[in-house]
Every structure is written in structure tokens, then in C-alpha cells.
Amino acid sequence: MEDIVRALGYLCLGSRLKRIGEQVQSDTQRIMERLDVPLQAGQYPLLAAIDRLGPLSIGELAEALAVTQPGVTRAAGLLAEAGYLTARKEKGDQRIRRLSLTQEGQALIDRSKQDIWPAIEAAVRDICDGLDGSFIAQLDRLEDALQEKPLHRRALENEGRPS
Amino acid sequence: MEDIVRALGYLCLGSRLKRIGEQVQSDTQRIMERLDVPLQAGQYPLLAAIDRLGPLSIGELAEALAVTQPGVTRAAGLLAEAGYLTARKEKGDQRIRRLSLTQEGQALIDRSKQDIWPAIEAAVRDICDGLDGSFIAQLDRLEDALQEKPLHRRALENEGRPS
DNA sequence: CCAAGTTATATAACGCGTTATATTTTTATC
DNA sequence: GATAAAAATATAACGCGTTATATAACTTGG
Numbered sequence: 001m002e003d004i005v006r007a008l009g010y011l012c013l014g015s016r017l018k019r020i021g022e023q024v025q026s027d028t029q030r031i032m033e034r035l036d037v038p039l040q041a042g043q044y045p046l047l048a049a050i051d052r053l054g055p056l057s058i059g060e061l062a063e064a065l066a067v068t069q070p071g072v073t074r075a076a077g078l079l080a081e082a083g084y085l086t087a088r089k090e091k092g093d094q095r096i097r098r099l100s101l102t103q104e105g106q107a108l109i110d111r112s113k114q115d116i117w118p119a120i121e122a123a124v125r126d127i128c129d130g131l132d133g134s135f136i137a138q139l140d141r142l143e144d145a146l147q148e149k150p151l152h153r154r155a156l157e158n159e160g161r162p163s
Numbered sequence: 164m165e166d167i168v169r170a171l172g173y174l175c176l177g178s179r180l181k182r183i184g185e186q187v188q189s190d191t192q193r194i195m196e197r198l199d200v201p202l203q204a205g206q207y208p209l210l211a212a213i214d215r216l217g218p219l220s221i222g223e224l225a226e227a228l229a230v231t232q233p234g235v236t237r238a239a240g241l242l243a244e245a246g247y248l249t250a251r252k253e254k255g256d257q258r259i260r261r262l263s264l265t266q267e268g269q270a271l272i273d274r275s276k277q278d279i280w281p282a283i284e285a286a287v288r289d290i291c292d293g294l295d296g297s298f299i300a301q302l303d304r305l306e307d308a309l310q311e312k313p314l315h316r317r318a319l320e321n322e323g324r325p326s
Numbered sequence: 327c328c329a330a331g332t333t334a335t336a337t338a339a340c341g342c343g344t345t346a347t348a349t350t351t352t353t354a355t356c
Numbered sequence: 357g358a359t360a361a362a363a364a365t366a367t368a369a370c371g372c373g374t375t376a377t378a379t380a381a382c383t384t385g386g
Binding site for chain 1: 178
């Protein structure tokens with residue numbers, strides 16, 4: 001059956017990008033499960049931002065991730081509950097809750113940098129590096145490639161041969 | 164402040180694609196509001212699929228749009244409630260509910276083909292046509308371009324000079 | 327021809343983004 | 357220095373995708 005979203009091209013670009021993004025997230029999640037990472041794929045950017053920029057407030061995080069503040073409030077709450085983040089009120093401005101990695105959070109990031117992120121990156125790079133042509137053409141080929149061999153299979157086949 | 168999702172590149176491709184997709188959908192929604200289209204941007208593909216392929220079952224629609232069946236069940240329910248779709252049980256197999264456009268739905272599609280879709284397409288084309296380079300590079304430029312001048316502004320400026 | 331399996335759709339619950347609004351703290355102004 | 361405006365965060369409600377499971381209709385094998 002014809003893929004309508006693809007066929008409509010420019011008209012459905014938004015739906016299409018969301019759809020591909022969800023596919024990538026879901027494949028990434030499977031890589032993470034296989035490597036026993038107790039997170040949702042979408043939670044990584046938040047932890048990575050704090051690792052990279054140091055302790056951040058909710059608002060700063062929202063800006064760094066380019067998402068809305070309530071989204072960050074909720075995600076940070078979950079990560080705190082899971083033990084990877086702590087919040088403490090800012091000395092001097094009690095409105096601000098500054099988020100830091102816990103020891104456990106830092107340990108997870110350290111392990112991720114060593115083992116997990118390289119695996120994910122390699123799989124995504126594997127699928128994106130060969131793309132060329134117009135934006136739409138690249139989306140077409142990306143979707144085909146994801147269908148043919150999902151990211152988690154690519155990660156699997158890369159195991160034991162790091163770059 | 165550094166955009167972390169962008170900075171992480173291949174590692175956050177899923178989050179990034181979803182984020183850009185949401186931006187495109189939201190801009191598209193504004194174009195539609197301005198043209199008094201009483202739909203959500205994400206509902207267009209469903210109607211377009213039926214227009215293009217003829218009356219479809221829920222399952223066929225899910226396949227044509229490459230989304231899951233419960234998503235289609237819900238979306239179709241809303242469109243039926245809004246008066247653009249009707250469902251009738253298939254003669255010969257009562258499990259299947261075949262979805263067709265109502266008169267009102269067909270009228271909306273006709274108007275869309277004439278006025279709405281060209282406006283959206285032109286705006287998206289305007290932003291995508293100039294892109295070149297690697298996939299990541301194109302995403303960078305696409306996000307910058309959306310930020311600089313959102314789709315709804317591009318549509319506005321195109322008014323009155325159809326292609 | 328009926329029990330068991332399969333298929334199509336519906337429903338429930340959740341993930342994760344959004345907008346709109348409430349609450350709390352700080353800042354500014356008179 | 358009280359009061360009004362602004363800023364940071366929290367909460368509520370919704371949009372729209374997902375997975376898991378229930379239900380109803382059809383098909384099939386003995």
C-alpha cells in the first residue's frame with residue numbers, strides 16, 4: 001500500500017519528521033535495553049546537558065534543550081525520583097531549583113560515555129553517513145534504511161568492533 | 164545558551180527529528196488557522212489518504228499512514244464526530260468499518276487542494292529547497308531557517324502570488 | 327457444525343510534548 | 357517599605373503517538 005505521508009512530500013513534512021523521530025527513538029530504546037540502561041531514550045539529553053554545562057536550573061535546561069519549561073519540570077522530577085538528579089534551592093534566589101547529577105547519575109553518564117553513546121552514535125552514523133541529495137530524498141532513504149535494518153541491528157553487528 | 168540536542172548530533176537524532184517535526188506542525192497549524200481550516204494539521208494525512216485511495220478501513224489507513232491502528236481509530240473517531248468522515252460496516256465482513264468522506268469532508272478537501280495545500284507546500288518548499296550537504300547539516304540549516312522566518316510568515320508573504 | 331484460532335477494531339493506560347494558568351519569590355516603584 | 361509587576365517553577369488539561377489487551381466477527385479443521 002502506498003505510503004501517503006511520504007507521497008504527500010512537502011505537505012506532510014511535520015508528520016513525517018515526527019514519525020521518523022519516533023522510529024529512531026524506539027530503535028535507540030532497544031539498544032539501551034540491550035545494554036541495560038535504565039532510562040528512556042528521551043531522558044539522555046537532559047542528563048547530558050547537565051554533564052556538559054554543569055548544574056542548571058529548570059529554565060536553563062528548557063532553553064538548552066529547546067523544549068518548554070513544564071516538560072523539563074516533569075522530566076527532571078522523574079529523573080530525581082529515579083535517583084539520577086537532585087535539586088537544591090539556589091542560595092540568594094529561592095525560586096530557582098538547581099539540578100545536579102547525583103553520584104549515581106554521574107556514574108551512569110560515565111558508563112554512557114564509554115560504552116553506550118558510542119554504540120548509539122555508530123549505529124546512527126552508519127545509517128546517516130551514506131545519505132545525499134535533497135532533503136526529501138534523504139528522508140526517503142533514511143526511512144528505507146531504518147526499515148531494512150533498524151538501528152538496534154546495526155548496533156548489534158557493530159559490537160566488539162569499536163571505531 | 165548552547166543547544167544541547169544539536170550539539171550532541173547523531174546521539175540525539177530521534178529527539179531532534181521529533182522536535183523539528185513538532186515545530187513544522189505548529190507553524191503549519193498557524194497557516195491553517197489563518198485560512199480558517201477547522202482541523203489539526205495532523206488530521207490532514209488521514210483525509211488525504213481517503214481522498215487519494217478511496218474509502219479505506221481502519222487497518223488500511225494505519226498501513227497507508229504507517230501509524231498504529233489505535234491511533235487511527237481515535238483520529239477517525241474525531242473526524243467522524245466533526246462531520247468529515249462516515250463509517251459503515253462492510254457488507255460481507257462486519258468487522259470492517261470502511262471510512263468515507265462526507266460531503267462536508269469532500270468539500271474541505273476540494274478547498275484544500277485549491278487554496279490550502281498549495282500555500283503550505285510553497286512555504287515548506289521555500290524552506291527546504293535551498294538545503295544541501297550532509298543530513299545533519301541540512302537539519303541545522305532547516306532549524307535555523309525555521310527560527311529566522313517561520314513557515315507561517317513565509318506563507319503570508321507568498322499570498323497573492325501563487326506559483 | 328462447532329471449538330479453536332485468526333483478524334479487525336476498540337479500549338485502557340501511558341509517554342512526552344504542548345498551552346494555559348496558579349503559586350511563590352524577587353524586583354521595582356512610589 | 358507596601359504594593360504592583362516580573363520571573364521561576366508547578367500544576368492541570370490536552371494532543372497525539374505508543375503498547376497491551378479486550379471484544380466481536382470471521383475462518384478453519386476435526
